[in-house]
Amino acid sequence: MNTIAATTWRRTTRIAVGAGIGLVATAAGLGVGELVAAATGPDTSPVVAVGSGVIALTPRVLQEFAVSTFGSGHRPVLIAGVVTILAIAAAAAGYMALRRLAAGAVLLVALAGISMVAAAATAQGGATAVLPASAAAVTSVAALAGLIRLTRPRRSAGDPSTAPQDGSSAAGDHHPLRRRTLLLAGAGTAGAAVAAGLGGRMLQARLYDVANSRAAISLPQPASAAPALPAEHRFTVDGLSPFFTPARDFYRVDTALVIPQVPAQQWSLRIVGSVDRPLEITFDELLERELVERDLTLSCVSNEVGGPYVSTGRWLGFPLDRLLRQAGPHRGADQLLSRSQDGMTIGTPLETVLDGRDALLAVGLNGEPLPARNGFPARMIVPGLYGYTSATKWVVELDVTRFDEVDAYWTERDWDTTGKVKTASRIDVPRPLESLGQGEVTVAGVAWAQHRGISTVQVRVDGGDWQEAELSEPVSDDTWRQWRTTVRVTPGSPRIEVRAADGAGDFQPQERVDPFPDGATGWHSVAVTVTE
Numbered sequence: 001m002n003t004i005a006a007t008t009w010r011r012t013t014r015i016a017v018g019a020g021i022g023l024v025a026t027a028a029g030l031g032v033g034e035l036v037a038a039a040t041g042p043d044t045s046p047v048v049a050v051g052s053g054v055i056a057l058t059p060r061v062l063q064e065f066a067v068s069t070f071g072s073g074h075r076p077v078l079i080a081g082v083v084t085i086l087a088i089a090a091a092a093a094g095y096m097a098l099r100r101l102a103a104g105a106v107l108l109v110a111l112a113g114i115s116m117v118a119a120a121a122t123a124q125g126g127a128t129a130v131l132p133a134s135a136a137a138v139t140s141v142a143a144l145a146g147l148i149r150l151t152r153p154r155r156s157a158g159d160p161s162t163a164p165q166d167g168s169s170a171a172g173d174h175h176p177l178r179r180r181t182l183l184l185a186g187a188g189t190a191g192a193a194v195a196a197g198l199g200g201r202m203l204q205a206r207l208y209d210v211a212n213s214r215a216a217i218s219l220p221q222p223a224s225a226a227p228a229l230p231a232e233h234r235f236t237v238d239g240l241s242p243f244f245t246p247a248r249d250f251y252r253v254d255t256a257l258v259i260p261q262v263p264a265q266q267w268s269l270r271i272v273g274s275v276d277r278p279l280e281i282t283f284d285e286l287l288e289r290e291l292v293e294r295d296l297t298l299s300c301v302s303n304e305v306g307g308p309y310v311s312t313g314r315w316l317g318f319p320l321d322r323l324l325r326q327a328g329p330h331r332g333a334d335q336l337l338s339r340s341q342d343g344m345t346i347g348t349p350l351e352t353v354l355d356g357r358d359a360l361l362a363v364g365l366n367g368e369p370l371p372a373r374n375g376f377p378a379r380m381i382v383p384g385l386y387g388y389t390s391a392t393k394w395v396v397e398l399d400v401t402r403f404d405e406v407d408a409y410w411t412e413r414d415w416d417t418t419g420k421v422k423t424a425s426r427i428d429v430p431r432p433l434e435s436l437g438q439g440e441v442t443v444a445g446v447a448w449a450q451h452r453g454i455s456t457v458q459v460r461v462d463g464g465d466w467q468e469a470e471l472s473e474p475v476s477d478d479t480w481r482q483w484r485t486t487v488r489v490t491p492g493s494p495r496i497e498v499r500a501a502d503g504a505g506d507f508q509p510q511e512r513v514d515p516f517p518d519g520a521t522g523w524h525s526v527a528v529t530v531t532e
C-alpha cells in the first residue's frame with residue numbers, strides 16, 4: 001500500500017538515515033551506560049565488559065598474542081575493535097528499524113545482552129555489574145523509537161487512517177519539517193550521549209582512582225634493608241637498560257582491561273584453605289610488621305627472545321613464608337593459589353614460597369607504594385618464577401591447596417604449572433639495523449636467571465668465536481646482570497649474537513622455542529649495518 005511513498009525515498013538515503021539513527025541511539029545507550037558505571041565500577045562499562053569478555057574467551061593458541069597485544073599497552077586496539085563491531089551492528093539495527101522498529105530494537109537489546117553476560121562474567125561488583133548494560137539497552141531502544149518516529153509522516157489529527165502502520169512507508173523528502181526535526185533530535189541525542197559518556201568516564205576516574213589512597217601512604221623503613229650494592233653493580237652505556245627499572249618504565253602484563261583500583265584502606269588479605277589458623281590482615285597491620293627490602297628481577301613467560309617483559313626493582317614487603325607459617329599450612333598441600341581483586345588466579349608451587357628464598361607480599365617498589373598498574377596496594381613476587389605463577393597483583397586471598405585439586409587461570413590454559421624462569425640474555429646496544437662505522441663497536445645488554453644467577457655472558461659476530469663480555473658485579477642471584485663488551489665489525493650487515501650461562505654454568509640452548517608452554521629459549525641476535 002505504500003509503494004509510492006517508499007520509492008520516493010532513495011535507498012542510499014534510507015541506509016544513511018537508518019545507520020545514523022542506529023549509531024546515535026546506540027551512542028545514547030553507551031553514554032548512559034558510562035554514567036551508570038560510575039556507580040557500579042569502571043569494569044562494568046558496557047564496552048569494557050565486552051572487551052574483558054573477549055580477553056577471557058581468547059583460546060589458548062591466541063593467549064600468547066593476547067598477553068603481548070592486549071596485556072601490555074595495546075588495549076586500545078581491543079577497545080577499538082569492540083567499538084567498530086558494535087558500530088556496524090548499531091547501524092544495521094537502525095536500518096532494520098526503519099522497516100520494523102521491533103527488529104532494530106531486538107538487535108540493540110541483544111547487543112546489550114552480550115555486554116550484560118560479559119559484565120556478569122568479568123566484573124567484580126556482583127549483581128549490579130549488569131546495570132550499565134541494562135540502562136544502555138533501555139536508553140538505546142527509547143532513543144531508537146523516538147528517532148524512528150520522526151522518519152514517519154505526521155498523522156493528521158483525527159484521521160489515523162492516513163498514517164501508514166508500518167515503517168516501510170517512511171517519509172523524508174516530502175516532509176521537510178519532519179526532516180529538520182529528525183536532524184535536530186539526532187544531533188541533540190548525539191550531543192547528550194557524548195556528554196553522558198565523558199561525564200561518566202570523568203566520574204569513574206574521580207571515584208575509583210587510587211591516586212589519593214597511594215599518596216596518603218608513608219611506607220615504613222624496612223627492618224631488613226636491601227644488601228648494600230656493589231660499586232660496579234651497574235654500567236652506564238647509552239641505550240643499556242638501567243640496573244633498576246624506573247617504576248614508570250616497569251613492564252606491565254595482565255589481563256585487566258581497566259587497571260583495578262583497590263584503595264589500601266579497603267584492602268585485606270585472607271589466608272585460607274589447608275591451614276591450621278586462617279587469618280586476615282589489613283594494609284595497616286601489614287605496614288606495622290617487620291618489612292624487608294629486596295632487589296628482585298621479574299620477568300614474563302610470554303617474553304619472546306630479546307623481548308621487553310623483564311624489569312628489576314627494589315621491593316618492600318613482608319616475607320611470604322613468615323605469613324604462611326603464621327597460618328600453619330598443612331602437610332600435603334603443594335599449591336599456593338592466590339586470587340586477585342580482579343578475579344585472576346595464580347598457582348605457585350608452595351615449596352618455592354617456603355624454601356627460604358625472598359618470596360614477598362610486596363607493598364613498595366623503588367621507594368614508593370606500588371603503582372596501580374603493578375598491583376597496588378599489595379602483590380606477590382617469588383624470585384625464580386615467571387610472573388604468571390608467582391606475581392599476583394592486587395592480591396586479596398591466598399588459598400593453601402593442591403595442584404591436583406584446583407587449576408589456576410594459566411594452567412587451565414595449559415601453561416606449565418611450575419613457571420621456573422629460564423636463563424635469558426638480551427642485546428640492548430646496538431639497536432637492530434642501527435648504522436655503525438666499521439671497527440670496534442660497543443655491545444651491551446642484560447642477562448637474567450633469577451635464583452640461579454648469571455655466571456657468564458658471551459658474544460659473537462656472524463657465527464665467529466665466542467668472546468666473554470664484562471659483567472656488572474652481581475647484586476644477588478635474583479637480579480639480572482648488565483654486560484658489555486666491544487666487537488670488531490666490517491662493512492656489511494653483520495649479526496651479533498649473545499648467550500648467557502646461569503650460576504651452575506649451564507648455557508642457554510640455541511634452539512628457538514616459543515614462549516608456550518614454559519618460556520622461550522634461543523639466543524638473541526641483532527643485525528646491524530656497517531659502512532666504511
Ligand SMILES: Nc1nc2c(c(=O)[nH]1)N[C@H]1C(S)=C(S)[C@@H](COP(=O)(O)O)O[C@H]1N2
Binds near residue numbers: 344
Ligand atoms: N591480577 C593479576 N596479576 C598478575 C597478572 C594478571 O593478569 N592479573 N599477570 C601476571 C603476569 S603473567 C606477570 S608476567 C606479572 C607482571 O607483573 P607487572 O605487570 O607488574 O610487570 O604479573 C602477574 N600478576
Ligand SMILES: [Mo]
Binds near residue numbers: 253299300301302387
Ligand atoms: Mo607473564
